[in-house]
Amino acid sequence: MAIGIALILLVVGTLAFHFWSPWTYSELASNWGQIDSMLSLTFVVSAIVFVVINLFVAVCVIRFRYDKDRKADFDPENKKMEWILIGITTVGVIMLLAPGLFVYSEFVNPPEEAHVVEVVGQQFAWSFRFPGEDGVLGLSDMRFVNIISNPFGIDPDDPAGHDDILVQQEELHLPIGQPVKTQMRSKDVLHNFYVPNFRVKMDLVPGLVTSLWFTPTKTGTFDIACAEYCGNGHHTMGGKVVVEDQASFENWLAQFPVFKSEDSQVEVSIEEIGSRIAQSACLSCHSIDGSPSVGPTWLGLYGKQETLSDGSTVSVDDDYLRESIVDPNAKIVQGYAGGMSAFANLSDDELNALIRYIETLSE
Numbered sequence: 001m002a003i004g005i006a007l008i009l010l011v012v013g014t015l016a017f018h019f020w021s022p023w024t025y026s027e028l029a030s031n032w033g034q035i036d037s038m039l040s041l042t043f044v045v046s047a048i049v050f051v052v053i054n055l056f057v058a059v060c061v062i063r064f065r066y067d068k069d070r071k072a073d074f075d076p077e078n079k080k081m082e083w084i085l086i087g088i089t090t091v092g093v094i095m096l097l098a099p100g101l102f103v104y105s106e107f108v109n110p111p112e113e114a115h116v117v118e119v120v121g122q123q124f125a126w127s128f129r130f131p132g133e134d135g136v137l138g139l140s141d142m143r144f145v146n147i148i149s150n151p152f153g154i155d156p157d158d159p160a161g162h163d164d165i166l167v168q169q170e171e172l173h174l175p176i177g178q179p180v181k182t183q184m185r186s187k188d189v190l191h192n193f194y195v196p197n198f199r200v201k202m203d204l205v206p207g208l209v210t211s212l213w214f215t216p217t218k219t220g221t222f223d224i225a226c227a228e229y230c231g232n233g234h235h236t237m238g239g240k241v242v243v244e245d246q247a248s249f250e251n252w253l254a255q256f257p258v259f260k261s262e263d264s265q266v267e268v269s270i271e272e273i274g275s276r277i278a279q280s281a282c283l284s285c286h287s288i289d290g291s292p293s294v295g296p297t298w299l300g301l302y303g304k305q306e307t308l309s310d311g312s313t314v315s316v317d318d319d320y321l322r323e324s325i326v327d328p329n330a331k332i333v334q335g336y337a338g339g340m341s342a343f344a345n346l347s348d349d350e351l352n353a354l355i356r357y358i359e360t361l362s363e
């Protein structure tokens with residue numbers, strides 16, 4: 001009896017919780033209202049099954065309580081009951097799966113006129129590439145990646161890549177009302193590009209190009225989240241999508257550099273080179289303004305006495321910084337978890353540039 005009542009209370013309580021404290025969706029800002037409908041449908045079907053099964057068990061527990069004078073019926077074959085159960089289950093499964101297949105076929109077939117944006121993930125930052133006037137992204141390969149002159153690894157021999165626009169920041173702007181196909185790749189491990197307001201998400205898989213599409217339908221600023229655990233800075237891997245009118249979008253896009261393979265010969269100061277390396281490799285985990293992050297801040301770091309996890313101290317100089325970059329777990333600073341991956345492929349010049357840049361943050 002007690003169990004039967006508990007089950008009934010469970011059903012009543014669950015329904016009451018739902019109606020008095022309903023979960024709300026975040027604002028829908030894309031064409032994918034159908035995805036919300038699919039979620040609602042799944043939710044309703046699951047809710048019906050939950051209520052019916054629990055009430056059925058409760059009724060059985062109460063009605064057929066143990067009675068030493070009653071004998072159980074043995075009914076091994078009941079064709080009619082089997083057909084009813086098969087029928088109900090079939091309808092439920094079809095309701096859960098079939099509508100989703102229609103939505104999924106739309107999801108994997110972007111409209112012809114969709115413009116392309118590349119989304120590149122790396123620990124722990126997003127960057128974006130627009131195809132330029134030709135509308136075609138240049139070929140890319142990890143072999144071409146150079147942290148200073150070619151962070152996206154664009155093939156310098158592919159003319160389609162020469163007008164590609166490189167957006168190395170975590171804010172992406174998009175024009176309202178235009179379908180966009182995001183083409184995605186990862187430079188290191190699994191990530192997942194997720195903009196809750198657009199209702200779309202997709203894994204970025206090293207060695208593969210994945211994609212999704214949507215049409216932004218509301219202007220505003222929306223969060224990007226990495227939705228695949230990708231390392232100890234995963235929680236910092238966020239960004240913003242700003243949806244705006246065409247003119248503001250074009251203004252925004254115009255400020256970004258265009259990739260040209262011959263362009264890498266411009267004279268820049270050693271600190272500037274260091275700053276670029278930091279931008280593309282370090283600043284998702286180290287702040288330069290003193291704010292806390294995954295690793296120690298660089299503000300005022302150079303020349304300081306640092307306390308290590310074993311209680312000893314070390315003065316932050318060239319040697320210490322060099323070791324911390326190429327063999328980051330040799331000395332762990334007190335209060336930090338360690339686990340940074342080694343940047344052993346930086347040349348001596350690049351290492352020096354990075355250290356000179358860190359030094360400027362102590363002046």
Ligand SMILES: [Cu+2]
Nearest residue numbers: 191226230237
């Ligand atoms: Cu990630």
